[in-house]
Amino acid sequence: xxxxxxxxxxxxxxxxxxxxxxxxxxxxxxxxxxxxxxxxxxxxxxxxxxxxxxxxxxxxxxxxxxxxxxxxxxxxxxxxxxxxxxxxxxxxxxxxxxxxxxxxxxxxxxxxxxxxxxxxxxxxxxxxxxxxxxxxxxxxxxxxxxxxxxxxxxxxxxxxxxxxxxxxxxxxxxxxxxxxxxxxxxxxxxxxxxxxxxxxxxxxxxxxxxxxxxxxxxxxxxxxxxxxxxxxxxxxxxxxxxxxxxxxxxxxxxxxxxxxxxxxxxxxxxxxxxxxxxxxxxxxxxxxxxxxxxxxxxxxxxxxxxxxxxxxxxxxx
Amino acid sequence: xxxxxxxxxxxxxxxxxxxxxxxxxxxxxxxxxxxxxxxxxxxxxxxxxxxxxxxxxxxxxxxxxxxxxxxxxxxxxxxxxxxxxxxxxxxxxxxxxxxxxxxxxxxxxxxxxxxxxxxxxxxxxxxxxxxxxxxxxxxxxxxxxxxxxxxxxxxxxxxxxxxxxxxxxxxxxxxxxxxxxxxxxxxxxxxxxxxxxxxxxxxxxxxxxxxxxxxxxxxxxxxxxxxxxxxxxxxxxxxxxxxxxxxxxxxxxxxxxxxxxxxxxxxxxxxxxxxxxxxxxxxxxxxxxxxxxxxxxxxxxxxxxxxxxxxxxxxxxxxxxxxxxxxxxx
Numbered sequence: 001x002x003x004x005x006x007x008x009x010x011x012x013x014x015x016x017x018x019x020x021x022x023x024x025x026x027x028x029x030x031x032x033x034x035x036x037x038x039x040x041x042x043x044x045x046x047x048x049x050x051x052x053x054x055x056x057x058x059x060x061x062x063x064x065x066x067x068x069x070x071x072x073x074x075x076x077x078x079x080x081x082x083x084x085x086x087x088x089x090x091x092x093x094x095x096x097x098x099x100x101x102x103x104x105x106x107x108x109x110x111x112x113x114x115x116x117x118x119x120x121x122x123x124x125x126x127x128x129x130x131x132x133x134x135x136x137x138x139x140x141x142x143x144x145x146x147x148x149x150x151x152x153x154x155x156x157x158x159x160x161x162x163x164x165x166x167x168x169x170x171x172x173x174x175x176x177x178x179x180x181x182x183x184x185x186x187x188x189x190x191x192x193x194x195x196x197x198x199x200x201x202x203x204x205x206x207x208x209x210x211x212x213x214x215x216x217x218x219x220x221x222x223x224x225x226x227x228x229x230x231x232x233x234x235x236x237x238x239x240x241x242x243x244x245x246x247x248x249x250x251x252x253x254x255x256x257x258x259x260x261x262x263x264x265x266x267x268x269x270x271x272x273x274x275x276x277x278x279x280x281x282x283x284x285x286x287x288x289x290x291x292x293x294x295x296x297x298x299x300x301x302x303x304x305x306x307x308x309x310x311x312x313x314x315x316x317x
Numbered sequence: 318x319x320x321x322x323x324x325x326x327x328x329x330x331x332x333x334x335x336x337x338x339x340x341x342x343x344x345x346x347x348x349x350x351x352x353x354x355x356x357x358x359x360x361x362x363x364x365x366x367x368x369x370x371x372x373x374x375x376x377x378x379x380x381x382x383x384x385x386x387x388x389x390x391x392x393x394x395x396x397x398x399x400x401x402x403x404x405x406x407x408x409x410x411x412x413x414x415x416x417x418x419x420x421x422x423x424x425x426x427x428x429x430x431x432x433x434x435x436x437x438x439x440x441x442x443x444x445x446x447x448x449x450x451x452x453x454x455x456x457x458x459x460x461x462x463x464x465x466x467x468x469x470x471x472x473x474x475x476x477x478x479x480x481x482x483x484x485x486x487x488x489x490x491x492x493x494x495x496x497x498x499x500x501x502x503x504x505x506x507x508x509x510x511x512x513x514x515x516x517x518x519x520x521x522x523x524x525x526x527x528x529x530x531x532x533x534x535x536x537x538x539x540x541x542x543x544x545x546x547x548x549x550x551x552x553x554x555x556x557x558x559x560x561x562x563x564x565x566x567x568x569x570x571x572x573x574x575x576x577x578x579x580x581x582x583x584x585x586x587x588x589x590x591x592x593x594x595x596x597x598x599x600x601x602x603x604x605x606x607x608x609x610x611x612x613x614x615x616x617x618x619x620x621x622x623x624x625x626x627x628x629x630x631x632x633x634x635x636x637x638x639x640x641x642x643x644x645x646x647x
Contacts, residue, residue: 109631115638118454119584123634126577127627133620169556211470232506243462250455286473292466295459312542314396314528 014255016236017272024275028282030245036278038161044227044274047168050241051248051266053218058249058261059178061191062110062117066190068218068242069128070102077235079141096220102128103216107209118315129238142232165224170221175263186213188260243291244273247298254261254305272297343578343640351604353581358611365614367551367616377494380501381559386582386602387508387595389551392453393583394593401438402553402579404464406436406572409435409444410555410561414483414630416473424486441552443543468569472483480628482566491562496527501634504552508595511548521545525593527528541632563611581605581630588637603627 024031050067057064074095081091100176110117155216178184187207189197194204226241227233252265273294280290358365365371384401391397413431416422422430430487438460445456483491490496512518523531524538531538556575561567586597609622 030552072477109635109638113635113638114642115634120631120634122580123627123630125627126580127624127631130620130623130625130627134618134621137594138620146474179481243458246455246458286469288466288469291462295462298319298455298458301457303449306450312447312450312538313452313526315393315398315453 014268017268017275019270020275020279025277031279031282032203033300036282038136038164039302040271040274040278041164041230042161044270045163045249046222047241047244047273048167048244048267048270049225050142050219050222051270052170052263053215053222054245054249054259055263056174056178057215058169059191059210060187062068062193062208062211063121064103064106064212064215065121065242065243065246066102066106066124066128067222068238069132069221070099070243071134071223071226072233072235073128074098074134074220074239074240075227075237076136076141078224079227079233080136083141086284092224095224096217097218099216099223099299100213102207103212103219106169107212109211111205111208114317125238128178131253132238134162136233136235137234140232140234161230166225170218170305171263171267178263191254191261214234228308243294243298248273250298251301254301259305334609340354343591346606346646347600351600351607354611358607358614362611362614365611366602370610370614372494374497375606376603377627378606378631379602380498381563382575382582382606383554383589383599383602384501384504384559385556385572385579386598387504388549388556389579390583390586390593390598391508391512391521392545392549392585394453394518394525394526395521395542397453397542397545398457399442399453399546399549399579400576401442401460401464402462402549403574403576404468404561405435405438405550405553406557406566406575408438408464408468408471408557409559410571411567411569413558414561414567416469417484418482419476425444427484427487428558431558433549434546435552435554435557437550437552439547439553442550443546446546447539447542455632465570481518483561487562488565491559491565497559499561500555501518504555505599506593508548508552512595516546517541522592528555553563566605568631577626577630578605581626581633584630584637588633588640 025039050071054064054067068240077098078095081094102124107116107122109115164274178187178272186197186202187210189200190202190204190207190211194208197204197207217246226237230237248266248269249261250268252269253259253261255262255265255268276293276297278292280293382498389399389402409431412434412495415429417424417427442453442460446452446453512521520531520536520541521544523534523536523543528538542632553572553602557572559574560572560575564571582598583593585601585605586599587593589600591599605626608625612622612625
């Protein structure tokens, strides 16, 4: 099933990115200022990192939507531990531990019990949201500057905030891992056809489990960064991430004609979304228009990428 | 018409398991558990058996939740999914309240507006899924945010701020248990006839089970897939009316707490009854709300309810996954 690699598919979304950049530069004053562009990069960072996690799992052929539940939970645990005076190391370990546990459970449910990952991870998301609610009582946990050592993360090296450099580093590492290593190749093989991969001698259960665990760790990194950025664990950090991260993962598929989940696509797509978010605020458009724009972009991108394929996609329960 | 709807034919579409006995152990187990839990709460939870509790705190909330879940059941029976149900309900309720406040519409027209809004959004969902071939997941997730944004837009444009007052008739009806249960029963009867006793329902179930076979049989699969989303949209609108009337005012984001129910109830019904059916969904609604009601009386805090529902959903999916693996190995 070869994807239609016509010019439209390949460069449509890329062209939209550039076009919107130009339009926003004209329509929104101070869009092109260095400060604003740096801010844009920072905004795209967390979105992109969580997107990397999701895409990693998608490369292996599954999907994991529980991040909307696990990120607030990990953030709350991380923040509460720090607020109670525990060292950084302990809080980090706890957050990563939770993330790994959740991912491991999900991976086993999907690989050994053959559950459909969409529904299972949605159920897991609800469960985690419930657990979060019981643990925090619905309240946000705030941290002070000293406890968080924000400078460490948000200080600048040169003109760039450190978080952006971390993001770029992660991008390069994950890109090399997914596109240029045997591990990445096998992951993609498992993603496109688990049965023939098994016939070829690889163990799809192993690779899918690794993908989930890896993705889970990346989600945890995102959770810690978003807690650091907001100076505390917020109630809305999960639900506000659900849609945009899915958007960047799916829209990223269509970048550069890849037609499959890929890391560079997520990088570009998160820039696109952050750009829209940024410009909408600068142009003083109402807040609720941003999610609507996200929705429109998601549908348009998928639509453009799927022109000509036209089969009804079904969900098996 | 009689050829299309047959009350007497007990067509068990969807239950045919070749080579397996026809006794539905899941159903027997389900009814047994229901009875046991009911008896447990009757003994342990004081006040559980009172008429007020049973009608107002158990059946009425279950009725509201069941309507939105029944809409989702139709979509799931057709092999799709609709994440936007809760938001369609909220939008329908809000839009109809805003329109009727703006134009001073009589109550029946207000209800009609809601149904039209729900049907329209369902139609959009359906077109994108059935005719554009986009994954229902992506489509309906986008519609979640579009509908949410529209709710904000309406509330900004409406006359009196974020909370819209409703006509007194509607608020009085909303707390009236007979109204709510009546609406639910009415929807149930319609959907039951449609899904389980008519040929249109069989087409939908055929599409859900094996779309290629359905195509080759000459069933217009795109149309019927589209239709499931429209029906779901209308059901969400009905629920939106019920919910808005019950809450007494129209607000942004009403209905969002019912999103889990819309998933949980059809899947629970599927696991117990063996297929997606509105009777299964209704049964599950009564069961879940009985559990929540009983636990609430016994003092379990409301926050834990979400954990219970999420854990239950996960458990149910696990059980049905095991069932599937067992069936395959037979």
